[in-house]
Amino acid sequence: MARLELEALSRNASLSSLGASASAALADPASVALPLALAAGTVFALYLAVRPARKRIPGPKGWPLIGNLFDWPSHYQAETMQVWQKAYGPVTQLSIIGKEILFLTSARAISELFAKRASTFSDRPKLIFSEELCGMHVLHPMTQFGADFKDQRKFMKEVLAPEVLRNHEALLDDEGRRLLRSILATPNECDRHLRRFSSSLSLRMVYGFEALEIDDPHVLLAEEMMQLAEYAVIGGWLVDFFPSLKHLPRWFPGASFQKRADYYRAKITEMISLPWNEVREKLITGTTSPDSFCAVNMRKYDDGATPRTEGLIKATATAIYGGASDTTASAAWSFMLAMVRHPEVQAKAQAEIDAVIGRGRLPRMGDKNDLPYLTQVVWEVFRWAPPVPVTLPHRNRVQDDFDGYIIPKDTTMVASLYSITRDEEFHAAPDEFDPDRYNDGKERVPYYVFGYGHRRCPGADMAFAQLFHQAAYIISCFTLAPLKDTAGTPLYPPARWAGEMVRKPEPFGYTIKPRYEGVEALFRE
Numbered sequence: 001m002a003r004l005e006l007e008a009l010s011r012n013a014s015l016s017s018l019g020a021s022a023s024a025a026l027a028d029p030a031s032v033a034l035p036l037a038l039a040a041g042t043v044f045a046l047y048l049a050v051r052p053a054r055k056r057i058p059g060p061k062g063w064p065l066i067g068n069l070f071d072w073p074s075h076y077q078a079e080t081m082q083v084w085q086k087a088y089g090p091v092t093q094l095s096i097i098g099k100e101i102l103f104l105t106s107a108r109a110i111s112e113l114f115a116k117r118a119s120t121f122s123d124r125p126k127l128i129f130s131e132e133l134c135g136m137h138v139l140h141p142m143t144q145f146g147a148d149f150k151d152q153r154k155f156m157k158e159v160l161a162p163e164v165l166r167n168h169e170a171l172l173d174d175e176g177r178r179l180l181r182s183i184l185a186t187p188n189e190c191d192r193h194l195r196r197f198s199s200s201l202s203l204r205m206v207y208g209f210e211a212l213e214i215d216d217p218h219v220l221l222a223e224e225m226m227q228l229a230e231y232a233v234i235g236g237w238l239v240d241f242f243p244s245l246k247h248l249p250r251w252f253p254g255a256s257f258q259k260r261a262d263y264y265r266a267k268i269t270e271m272i273s274l275p276w277n278e279v280r281e282k283l284i285t286g287t288t289s290p291d292s293f294c295a296v297n298m299r300k301y302d303d304g305a306t307p308r309t310e311g312l313i314k315a316t317a318t319a320i321y322g323g324a325s326d327t328t329a330s331a332a333w334s335f336m337l338a339m340v341r342h343p344e345v346q347a348k349a350q351a352e353i354d355a356v357i358g359r360g361r362l363p364r365m366g367d368k369n370d371l372p373y374l375t376q377v378v379w380e381v382f383r384w385a386p387p388v389p390v391t392l393p394h395r396n397r398v399q400d401d402f403d404g405y406i407i408p409k410d411t412t413m414v415a416s417l418y419s420i421t422r423d424e425e426f427h428a429a430p431d432e433f434d435p436d437r438y439n440d441g442k443e444r445v446p447y448y449v450f451g452y453g454h455r456r457c458p459g460a461d462m463a464f465a466q467l468f469h470q471a472a473y474i475i476s477c478f479t480l481a482p483l484k485d486t487a488g489t490p491l492y493p494p495a496r497w498a499g500e501m502v503r504k505p506e507p508f509g510y511t512i513k514p515r516y517e518g519v520e521a522l523f524r525e
């Protein structure tokens with residue numbers, strides 16, 4: 001910031017001196033030059049004295065030239081941001097080799113910039129490594145806010161808008177029953193079953209493929225793509241700070257990132273094209289669902305579809321799958337952890353299900369309004385363990401200001417949703433898992449875990465529906481409990497999460513048993 005202000009000032013100074021010398025040239029140069037210079041100097045000094053002070057946004061002290069290069073939080077971003085919040089307040093600034101990066105940790109700052117001023121703050125930073133070298137610019141999470149972005153959102157609405165979610169109930173039910181059967185068969189492998197549920201549901205919704213196993217080649221390819229996409233985006237690549245490094249030849253010592261980028265690009269292209277071509281073939285032979293995202297959009301835009309439209313749709317399909325699978329699997333696993341740690345919450349939710357639905361059928365989405373406690377449990381899982389603790393980076397397209405600070409054009413901004421979940425102004429005893437906190441509107445429902453403004457998660461309603469559905473199915477048929485030691489004392493697992501962009505609980509011990517004899521009759525078929 002200081003650097004930019006200095007630049008601006010010196011530009012002003014040289015403009016005034018240019019103006020001064022131009023006038024002087026028209027008159028007698030010798031007689032007017034000195035008074036003009038004095039006048040310009042006085043005006044400039046007065047300007048410095050009376051201009052509103054521009055504060056530098058606080059942040060860790062950097063090094064000469066490289067600035068805060070070593071402060072970049074490649075790991076544990078949310079925790080680092082909590083530490084910075086205590087030290088520097090709700091907005092922390094890093095300057096890395098001329099790039100400004102802001103870390104936002106208060107709901108006020110985040111909603112002001114990302115929601116109220118969404119038209120300014122909804123671009124993504126231009127990342128050389130992931131966008132240019134790996135070719136990820138075509139994926140919706142990386143697309144700049146503009147015509148392509150708006151079209152991609154329009155395509156997504158076909159399968160994700162609240163009014164069409166009903167179309168996925170049969171899928172949710174089918175996958176839900178499979179999940180319950182798997183849990184009954186191999187109760188120790190719940191993590192695997194939940195991941196299979198998420199991958200299979202997403203791939204069926206997006207491509208219409210048959211229900212898939214976790215080691216299905218489509219799932220493996222997608223998982224690999226997700227891992228490398230995460231690595232590419234938050235890896236802190238030097239080429240993003242020194243763009244000219246992108247011209248280094250592949251053989252040059254230290255240019256191994258080029259080879260890595262080639263591999264990533266190939267995988268991403270494969271993930272975008274392979275399933276799309278398969279859907280096209282299967283639609284011709286009538287061997288895939290006509291209701292998937294790809295089928296619906298292919299039909300709709302096939303006549304006269306331009307290569308641009310096809311490119312946008314198939315990349316959007318990849319983005320939906322990428323956005324949906326890890327995040328929802330993480331949320332489901334956190335739900336399981338919460339139930340193991342809080343038997344009283346589980347018992348209360350089960351009592352509500354019994355009272356409203358009984359034991360003759362499985363719950364469904366349509367029961368949501370009659371299950372307010374379970375609804376609060378699901379929201380509390382999202383708050384207690386936000387699967388995406390920190391938003392993807394945003395960028396402002398024009399200079400703006402906030403609280404008296406200047407935010408230069410092209411500043412990168414990362415917002416911690418985690419810090420809102422832990423803000424005592426909004427949530428009392430924030431580390432506690434307490435679904436009753438939302439009783440009678442006491443505390444705000446954490447819709448914010450899906451982000452703010454134009455970039456808010458397009459799958460938020462689907463994500464809620466999915467977790468509600470899984471939670472209702474699982475605890476209406478099974479009871480989770482902690483392991484016990486030899487004396488019979490429950491061993492409550494610690495609440496610990498791992499991962500960077502998407503966080504999921506660390507492995508934990510549990511038992512899961514059918515709630516009553518004959519429960520499998522509800523999901524056998």
Ligand code: HEM
Binds near residue numbers: 142327328388449
């Ligand atoms: C537990 C579930 C989920 C959570 C917590 C979550 C959260 C988020 C967050 C915080 C963002 C970043 C917002 C920002 O950059 O400001 C995001 C982006 C995104 N999410 Fe989700 N999400 C979830 C599930 C889903 C699902 C089910 C889908 C698709 C069906 C999805 C698709 C996407 C996409 C495509 C983006 C990129 C949006 C953009 O760049 O404009 N997400 N999500």
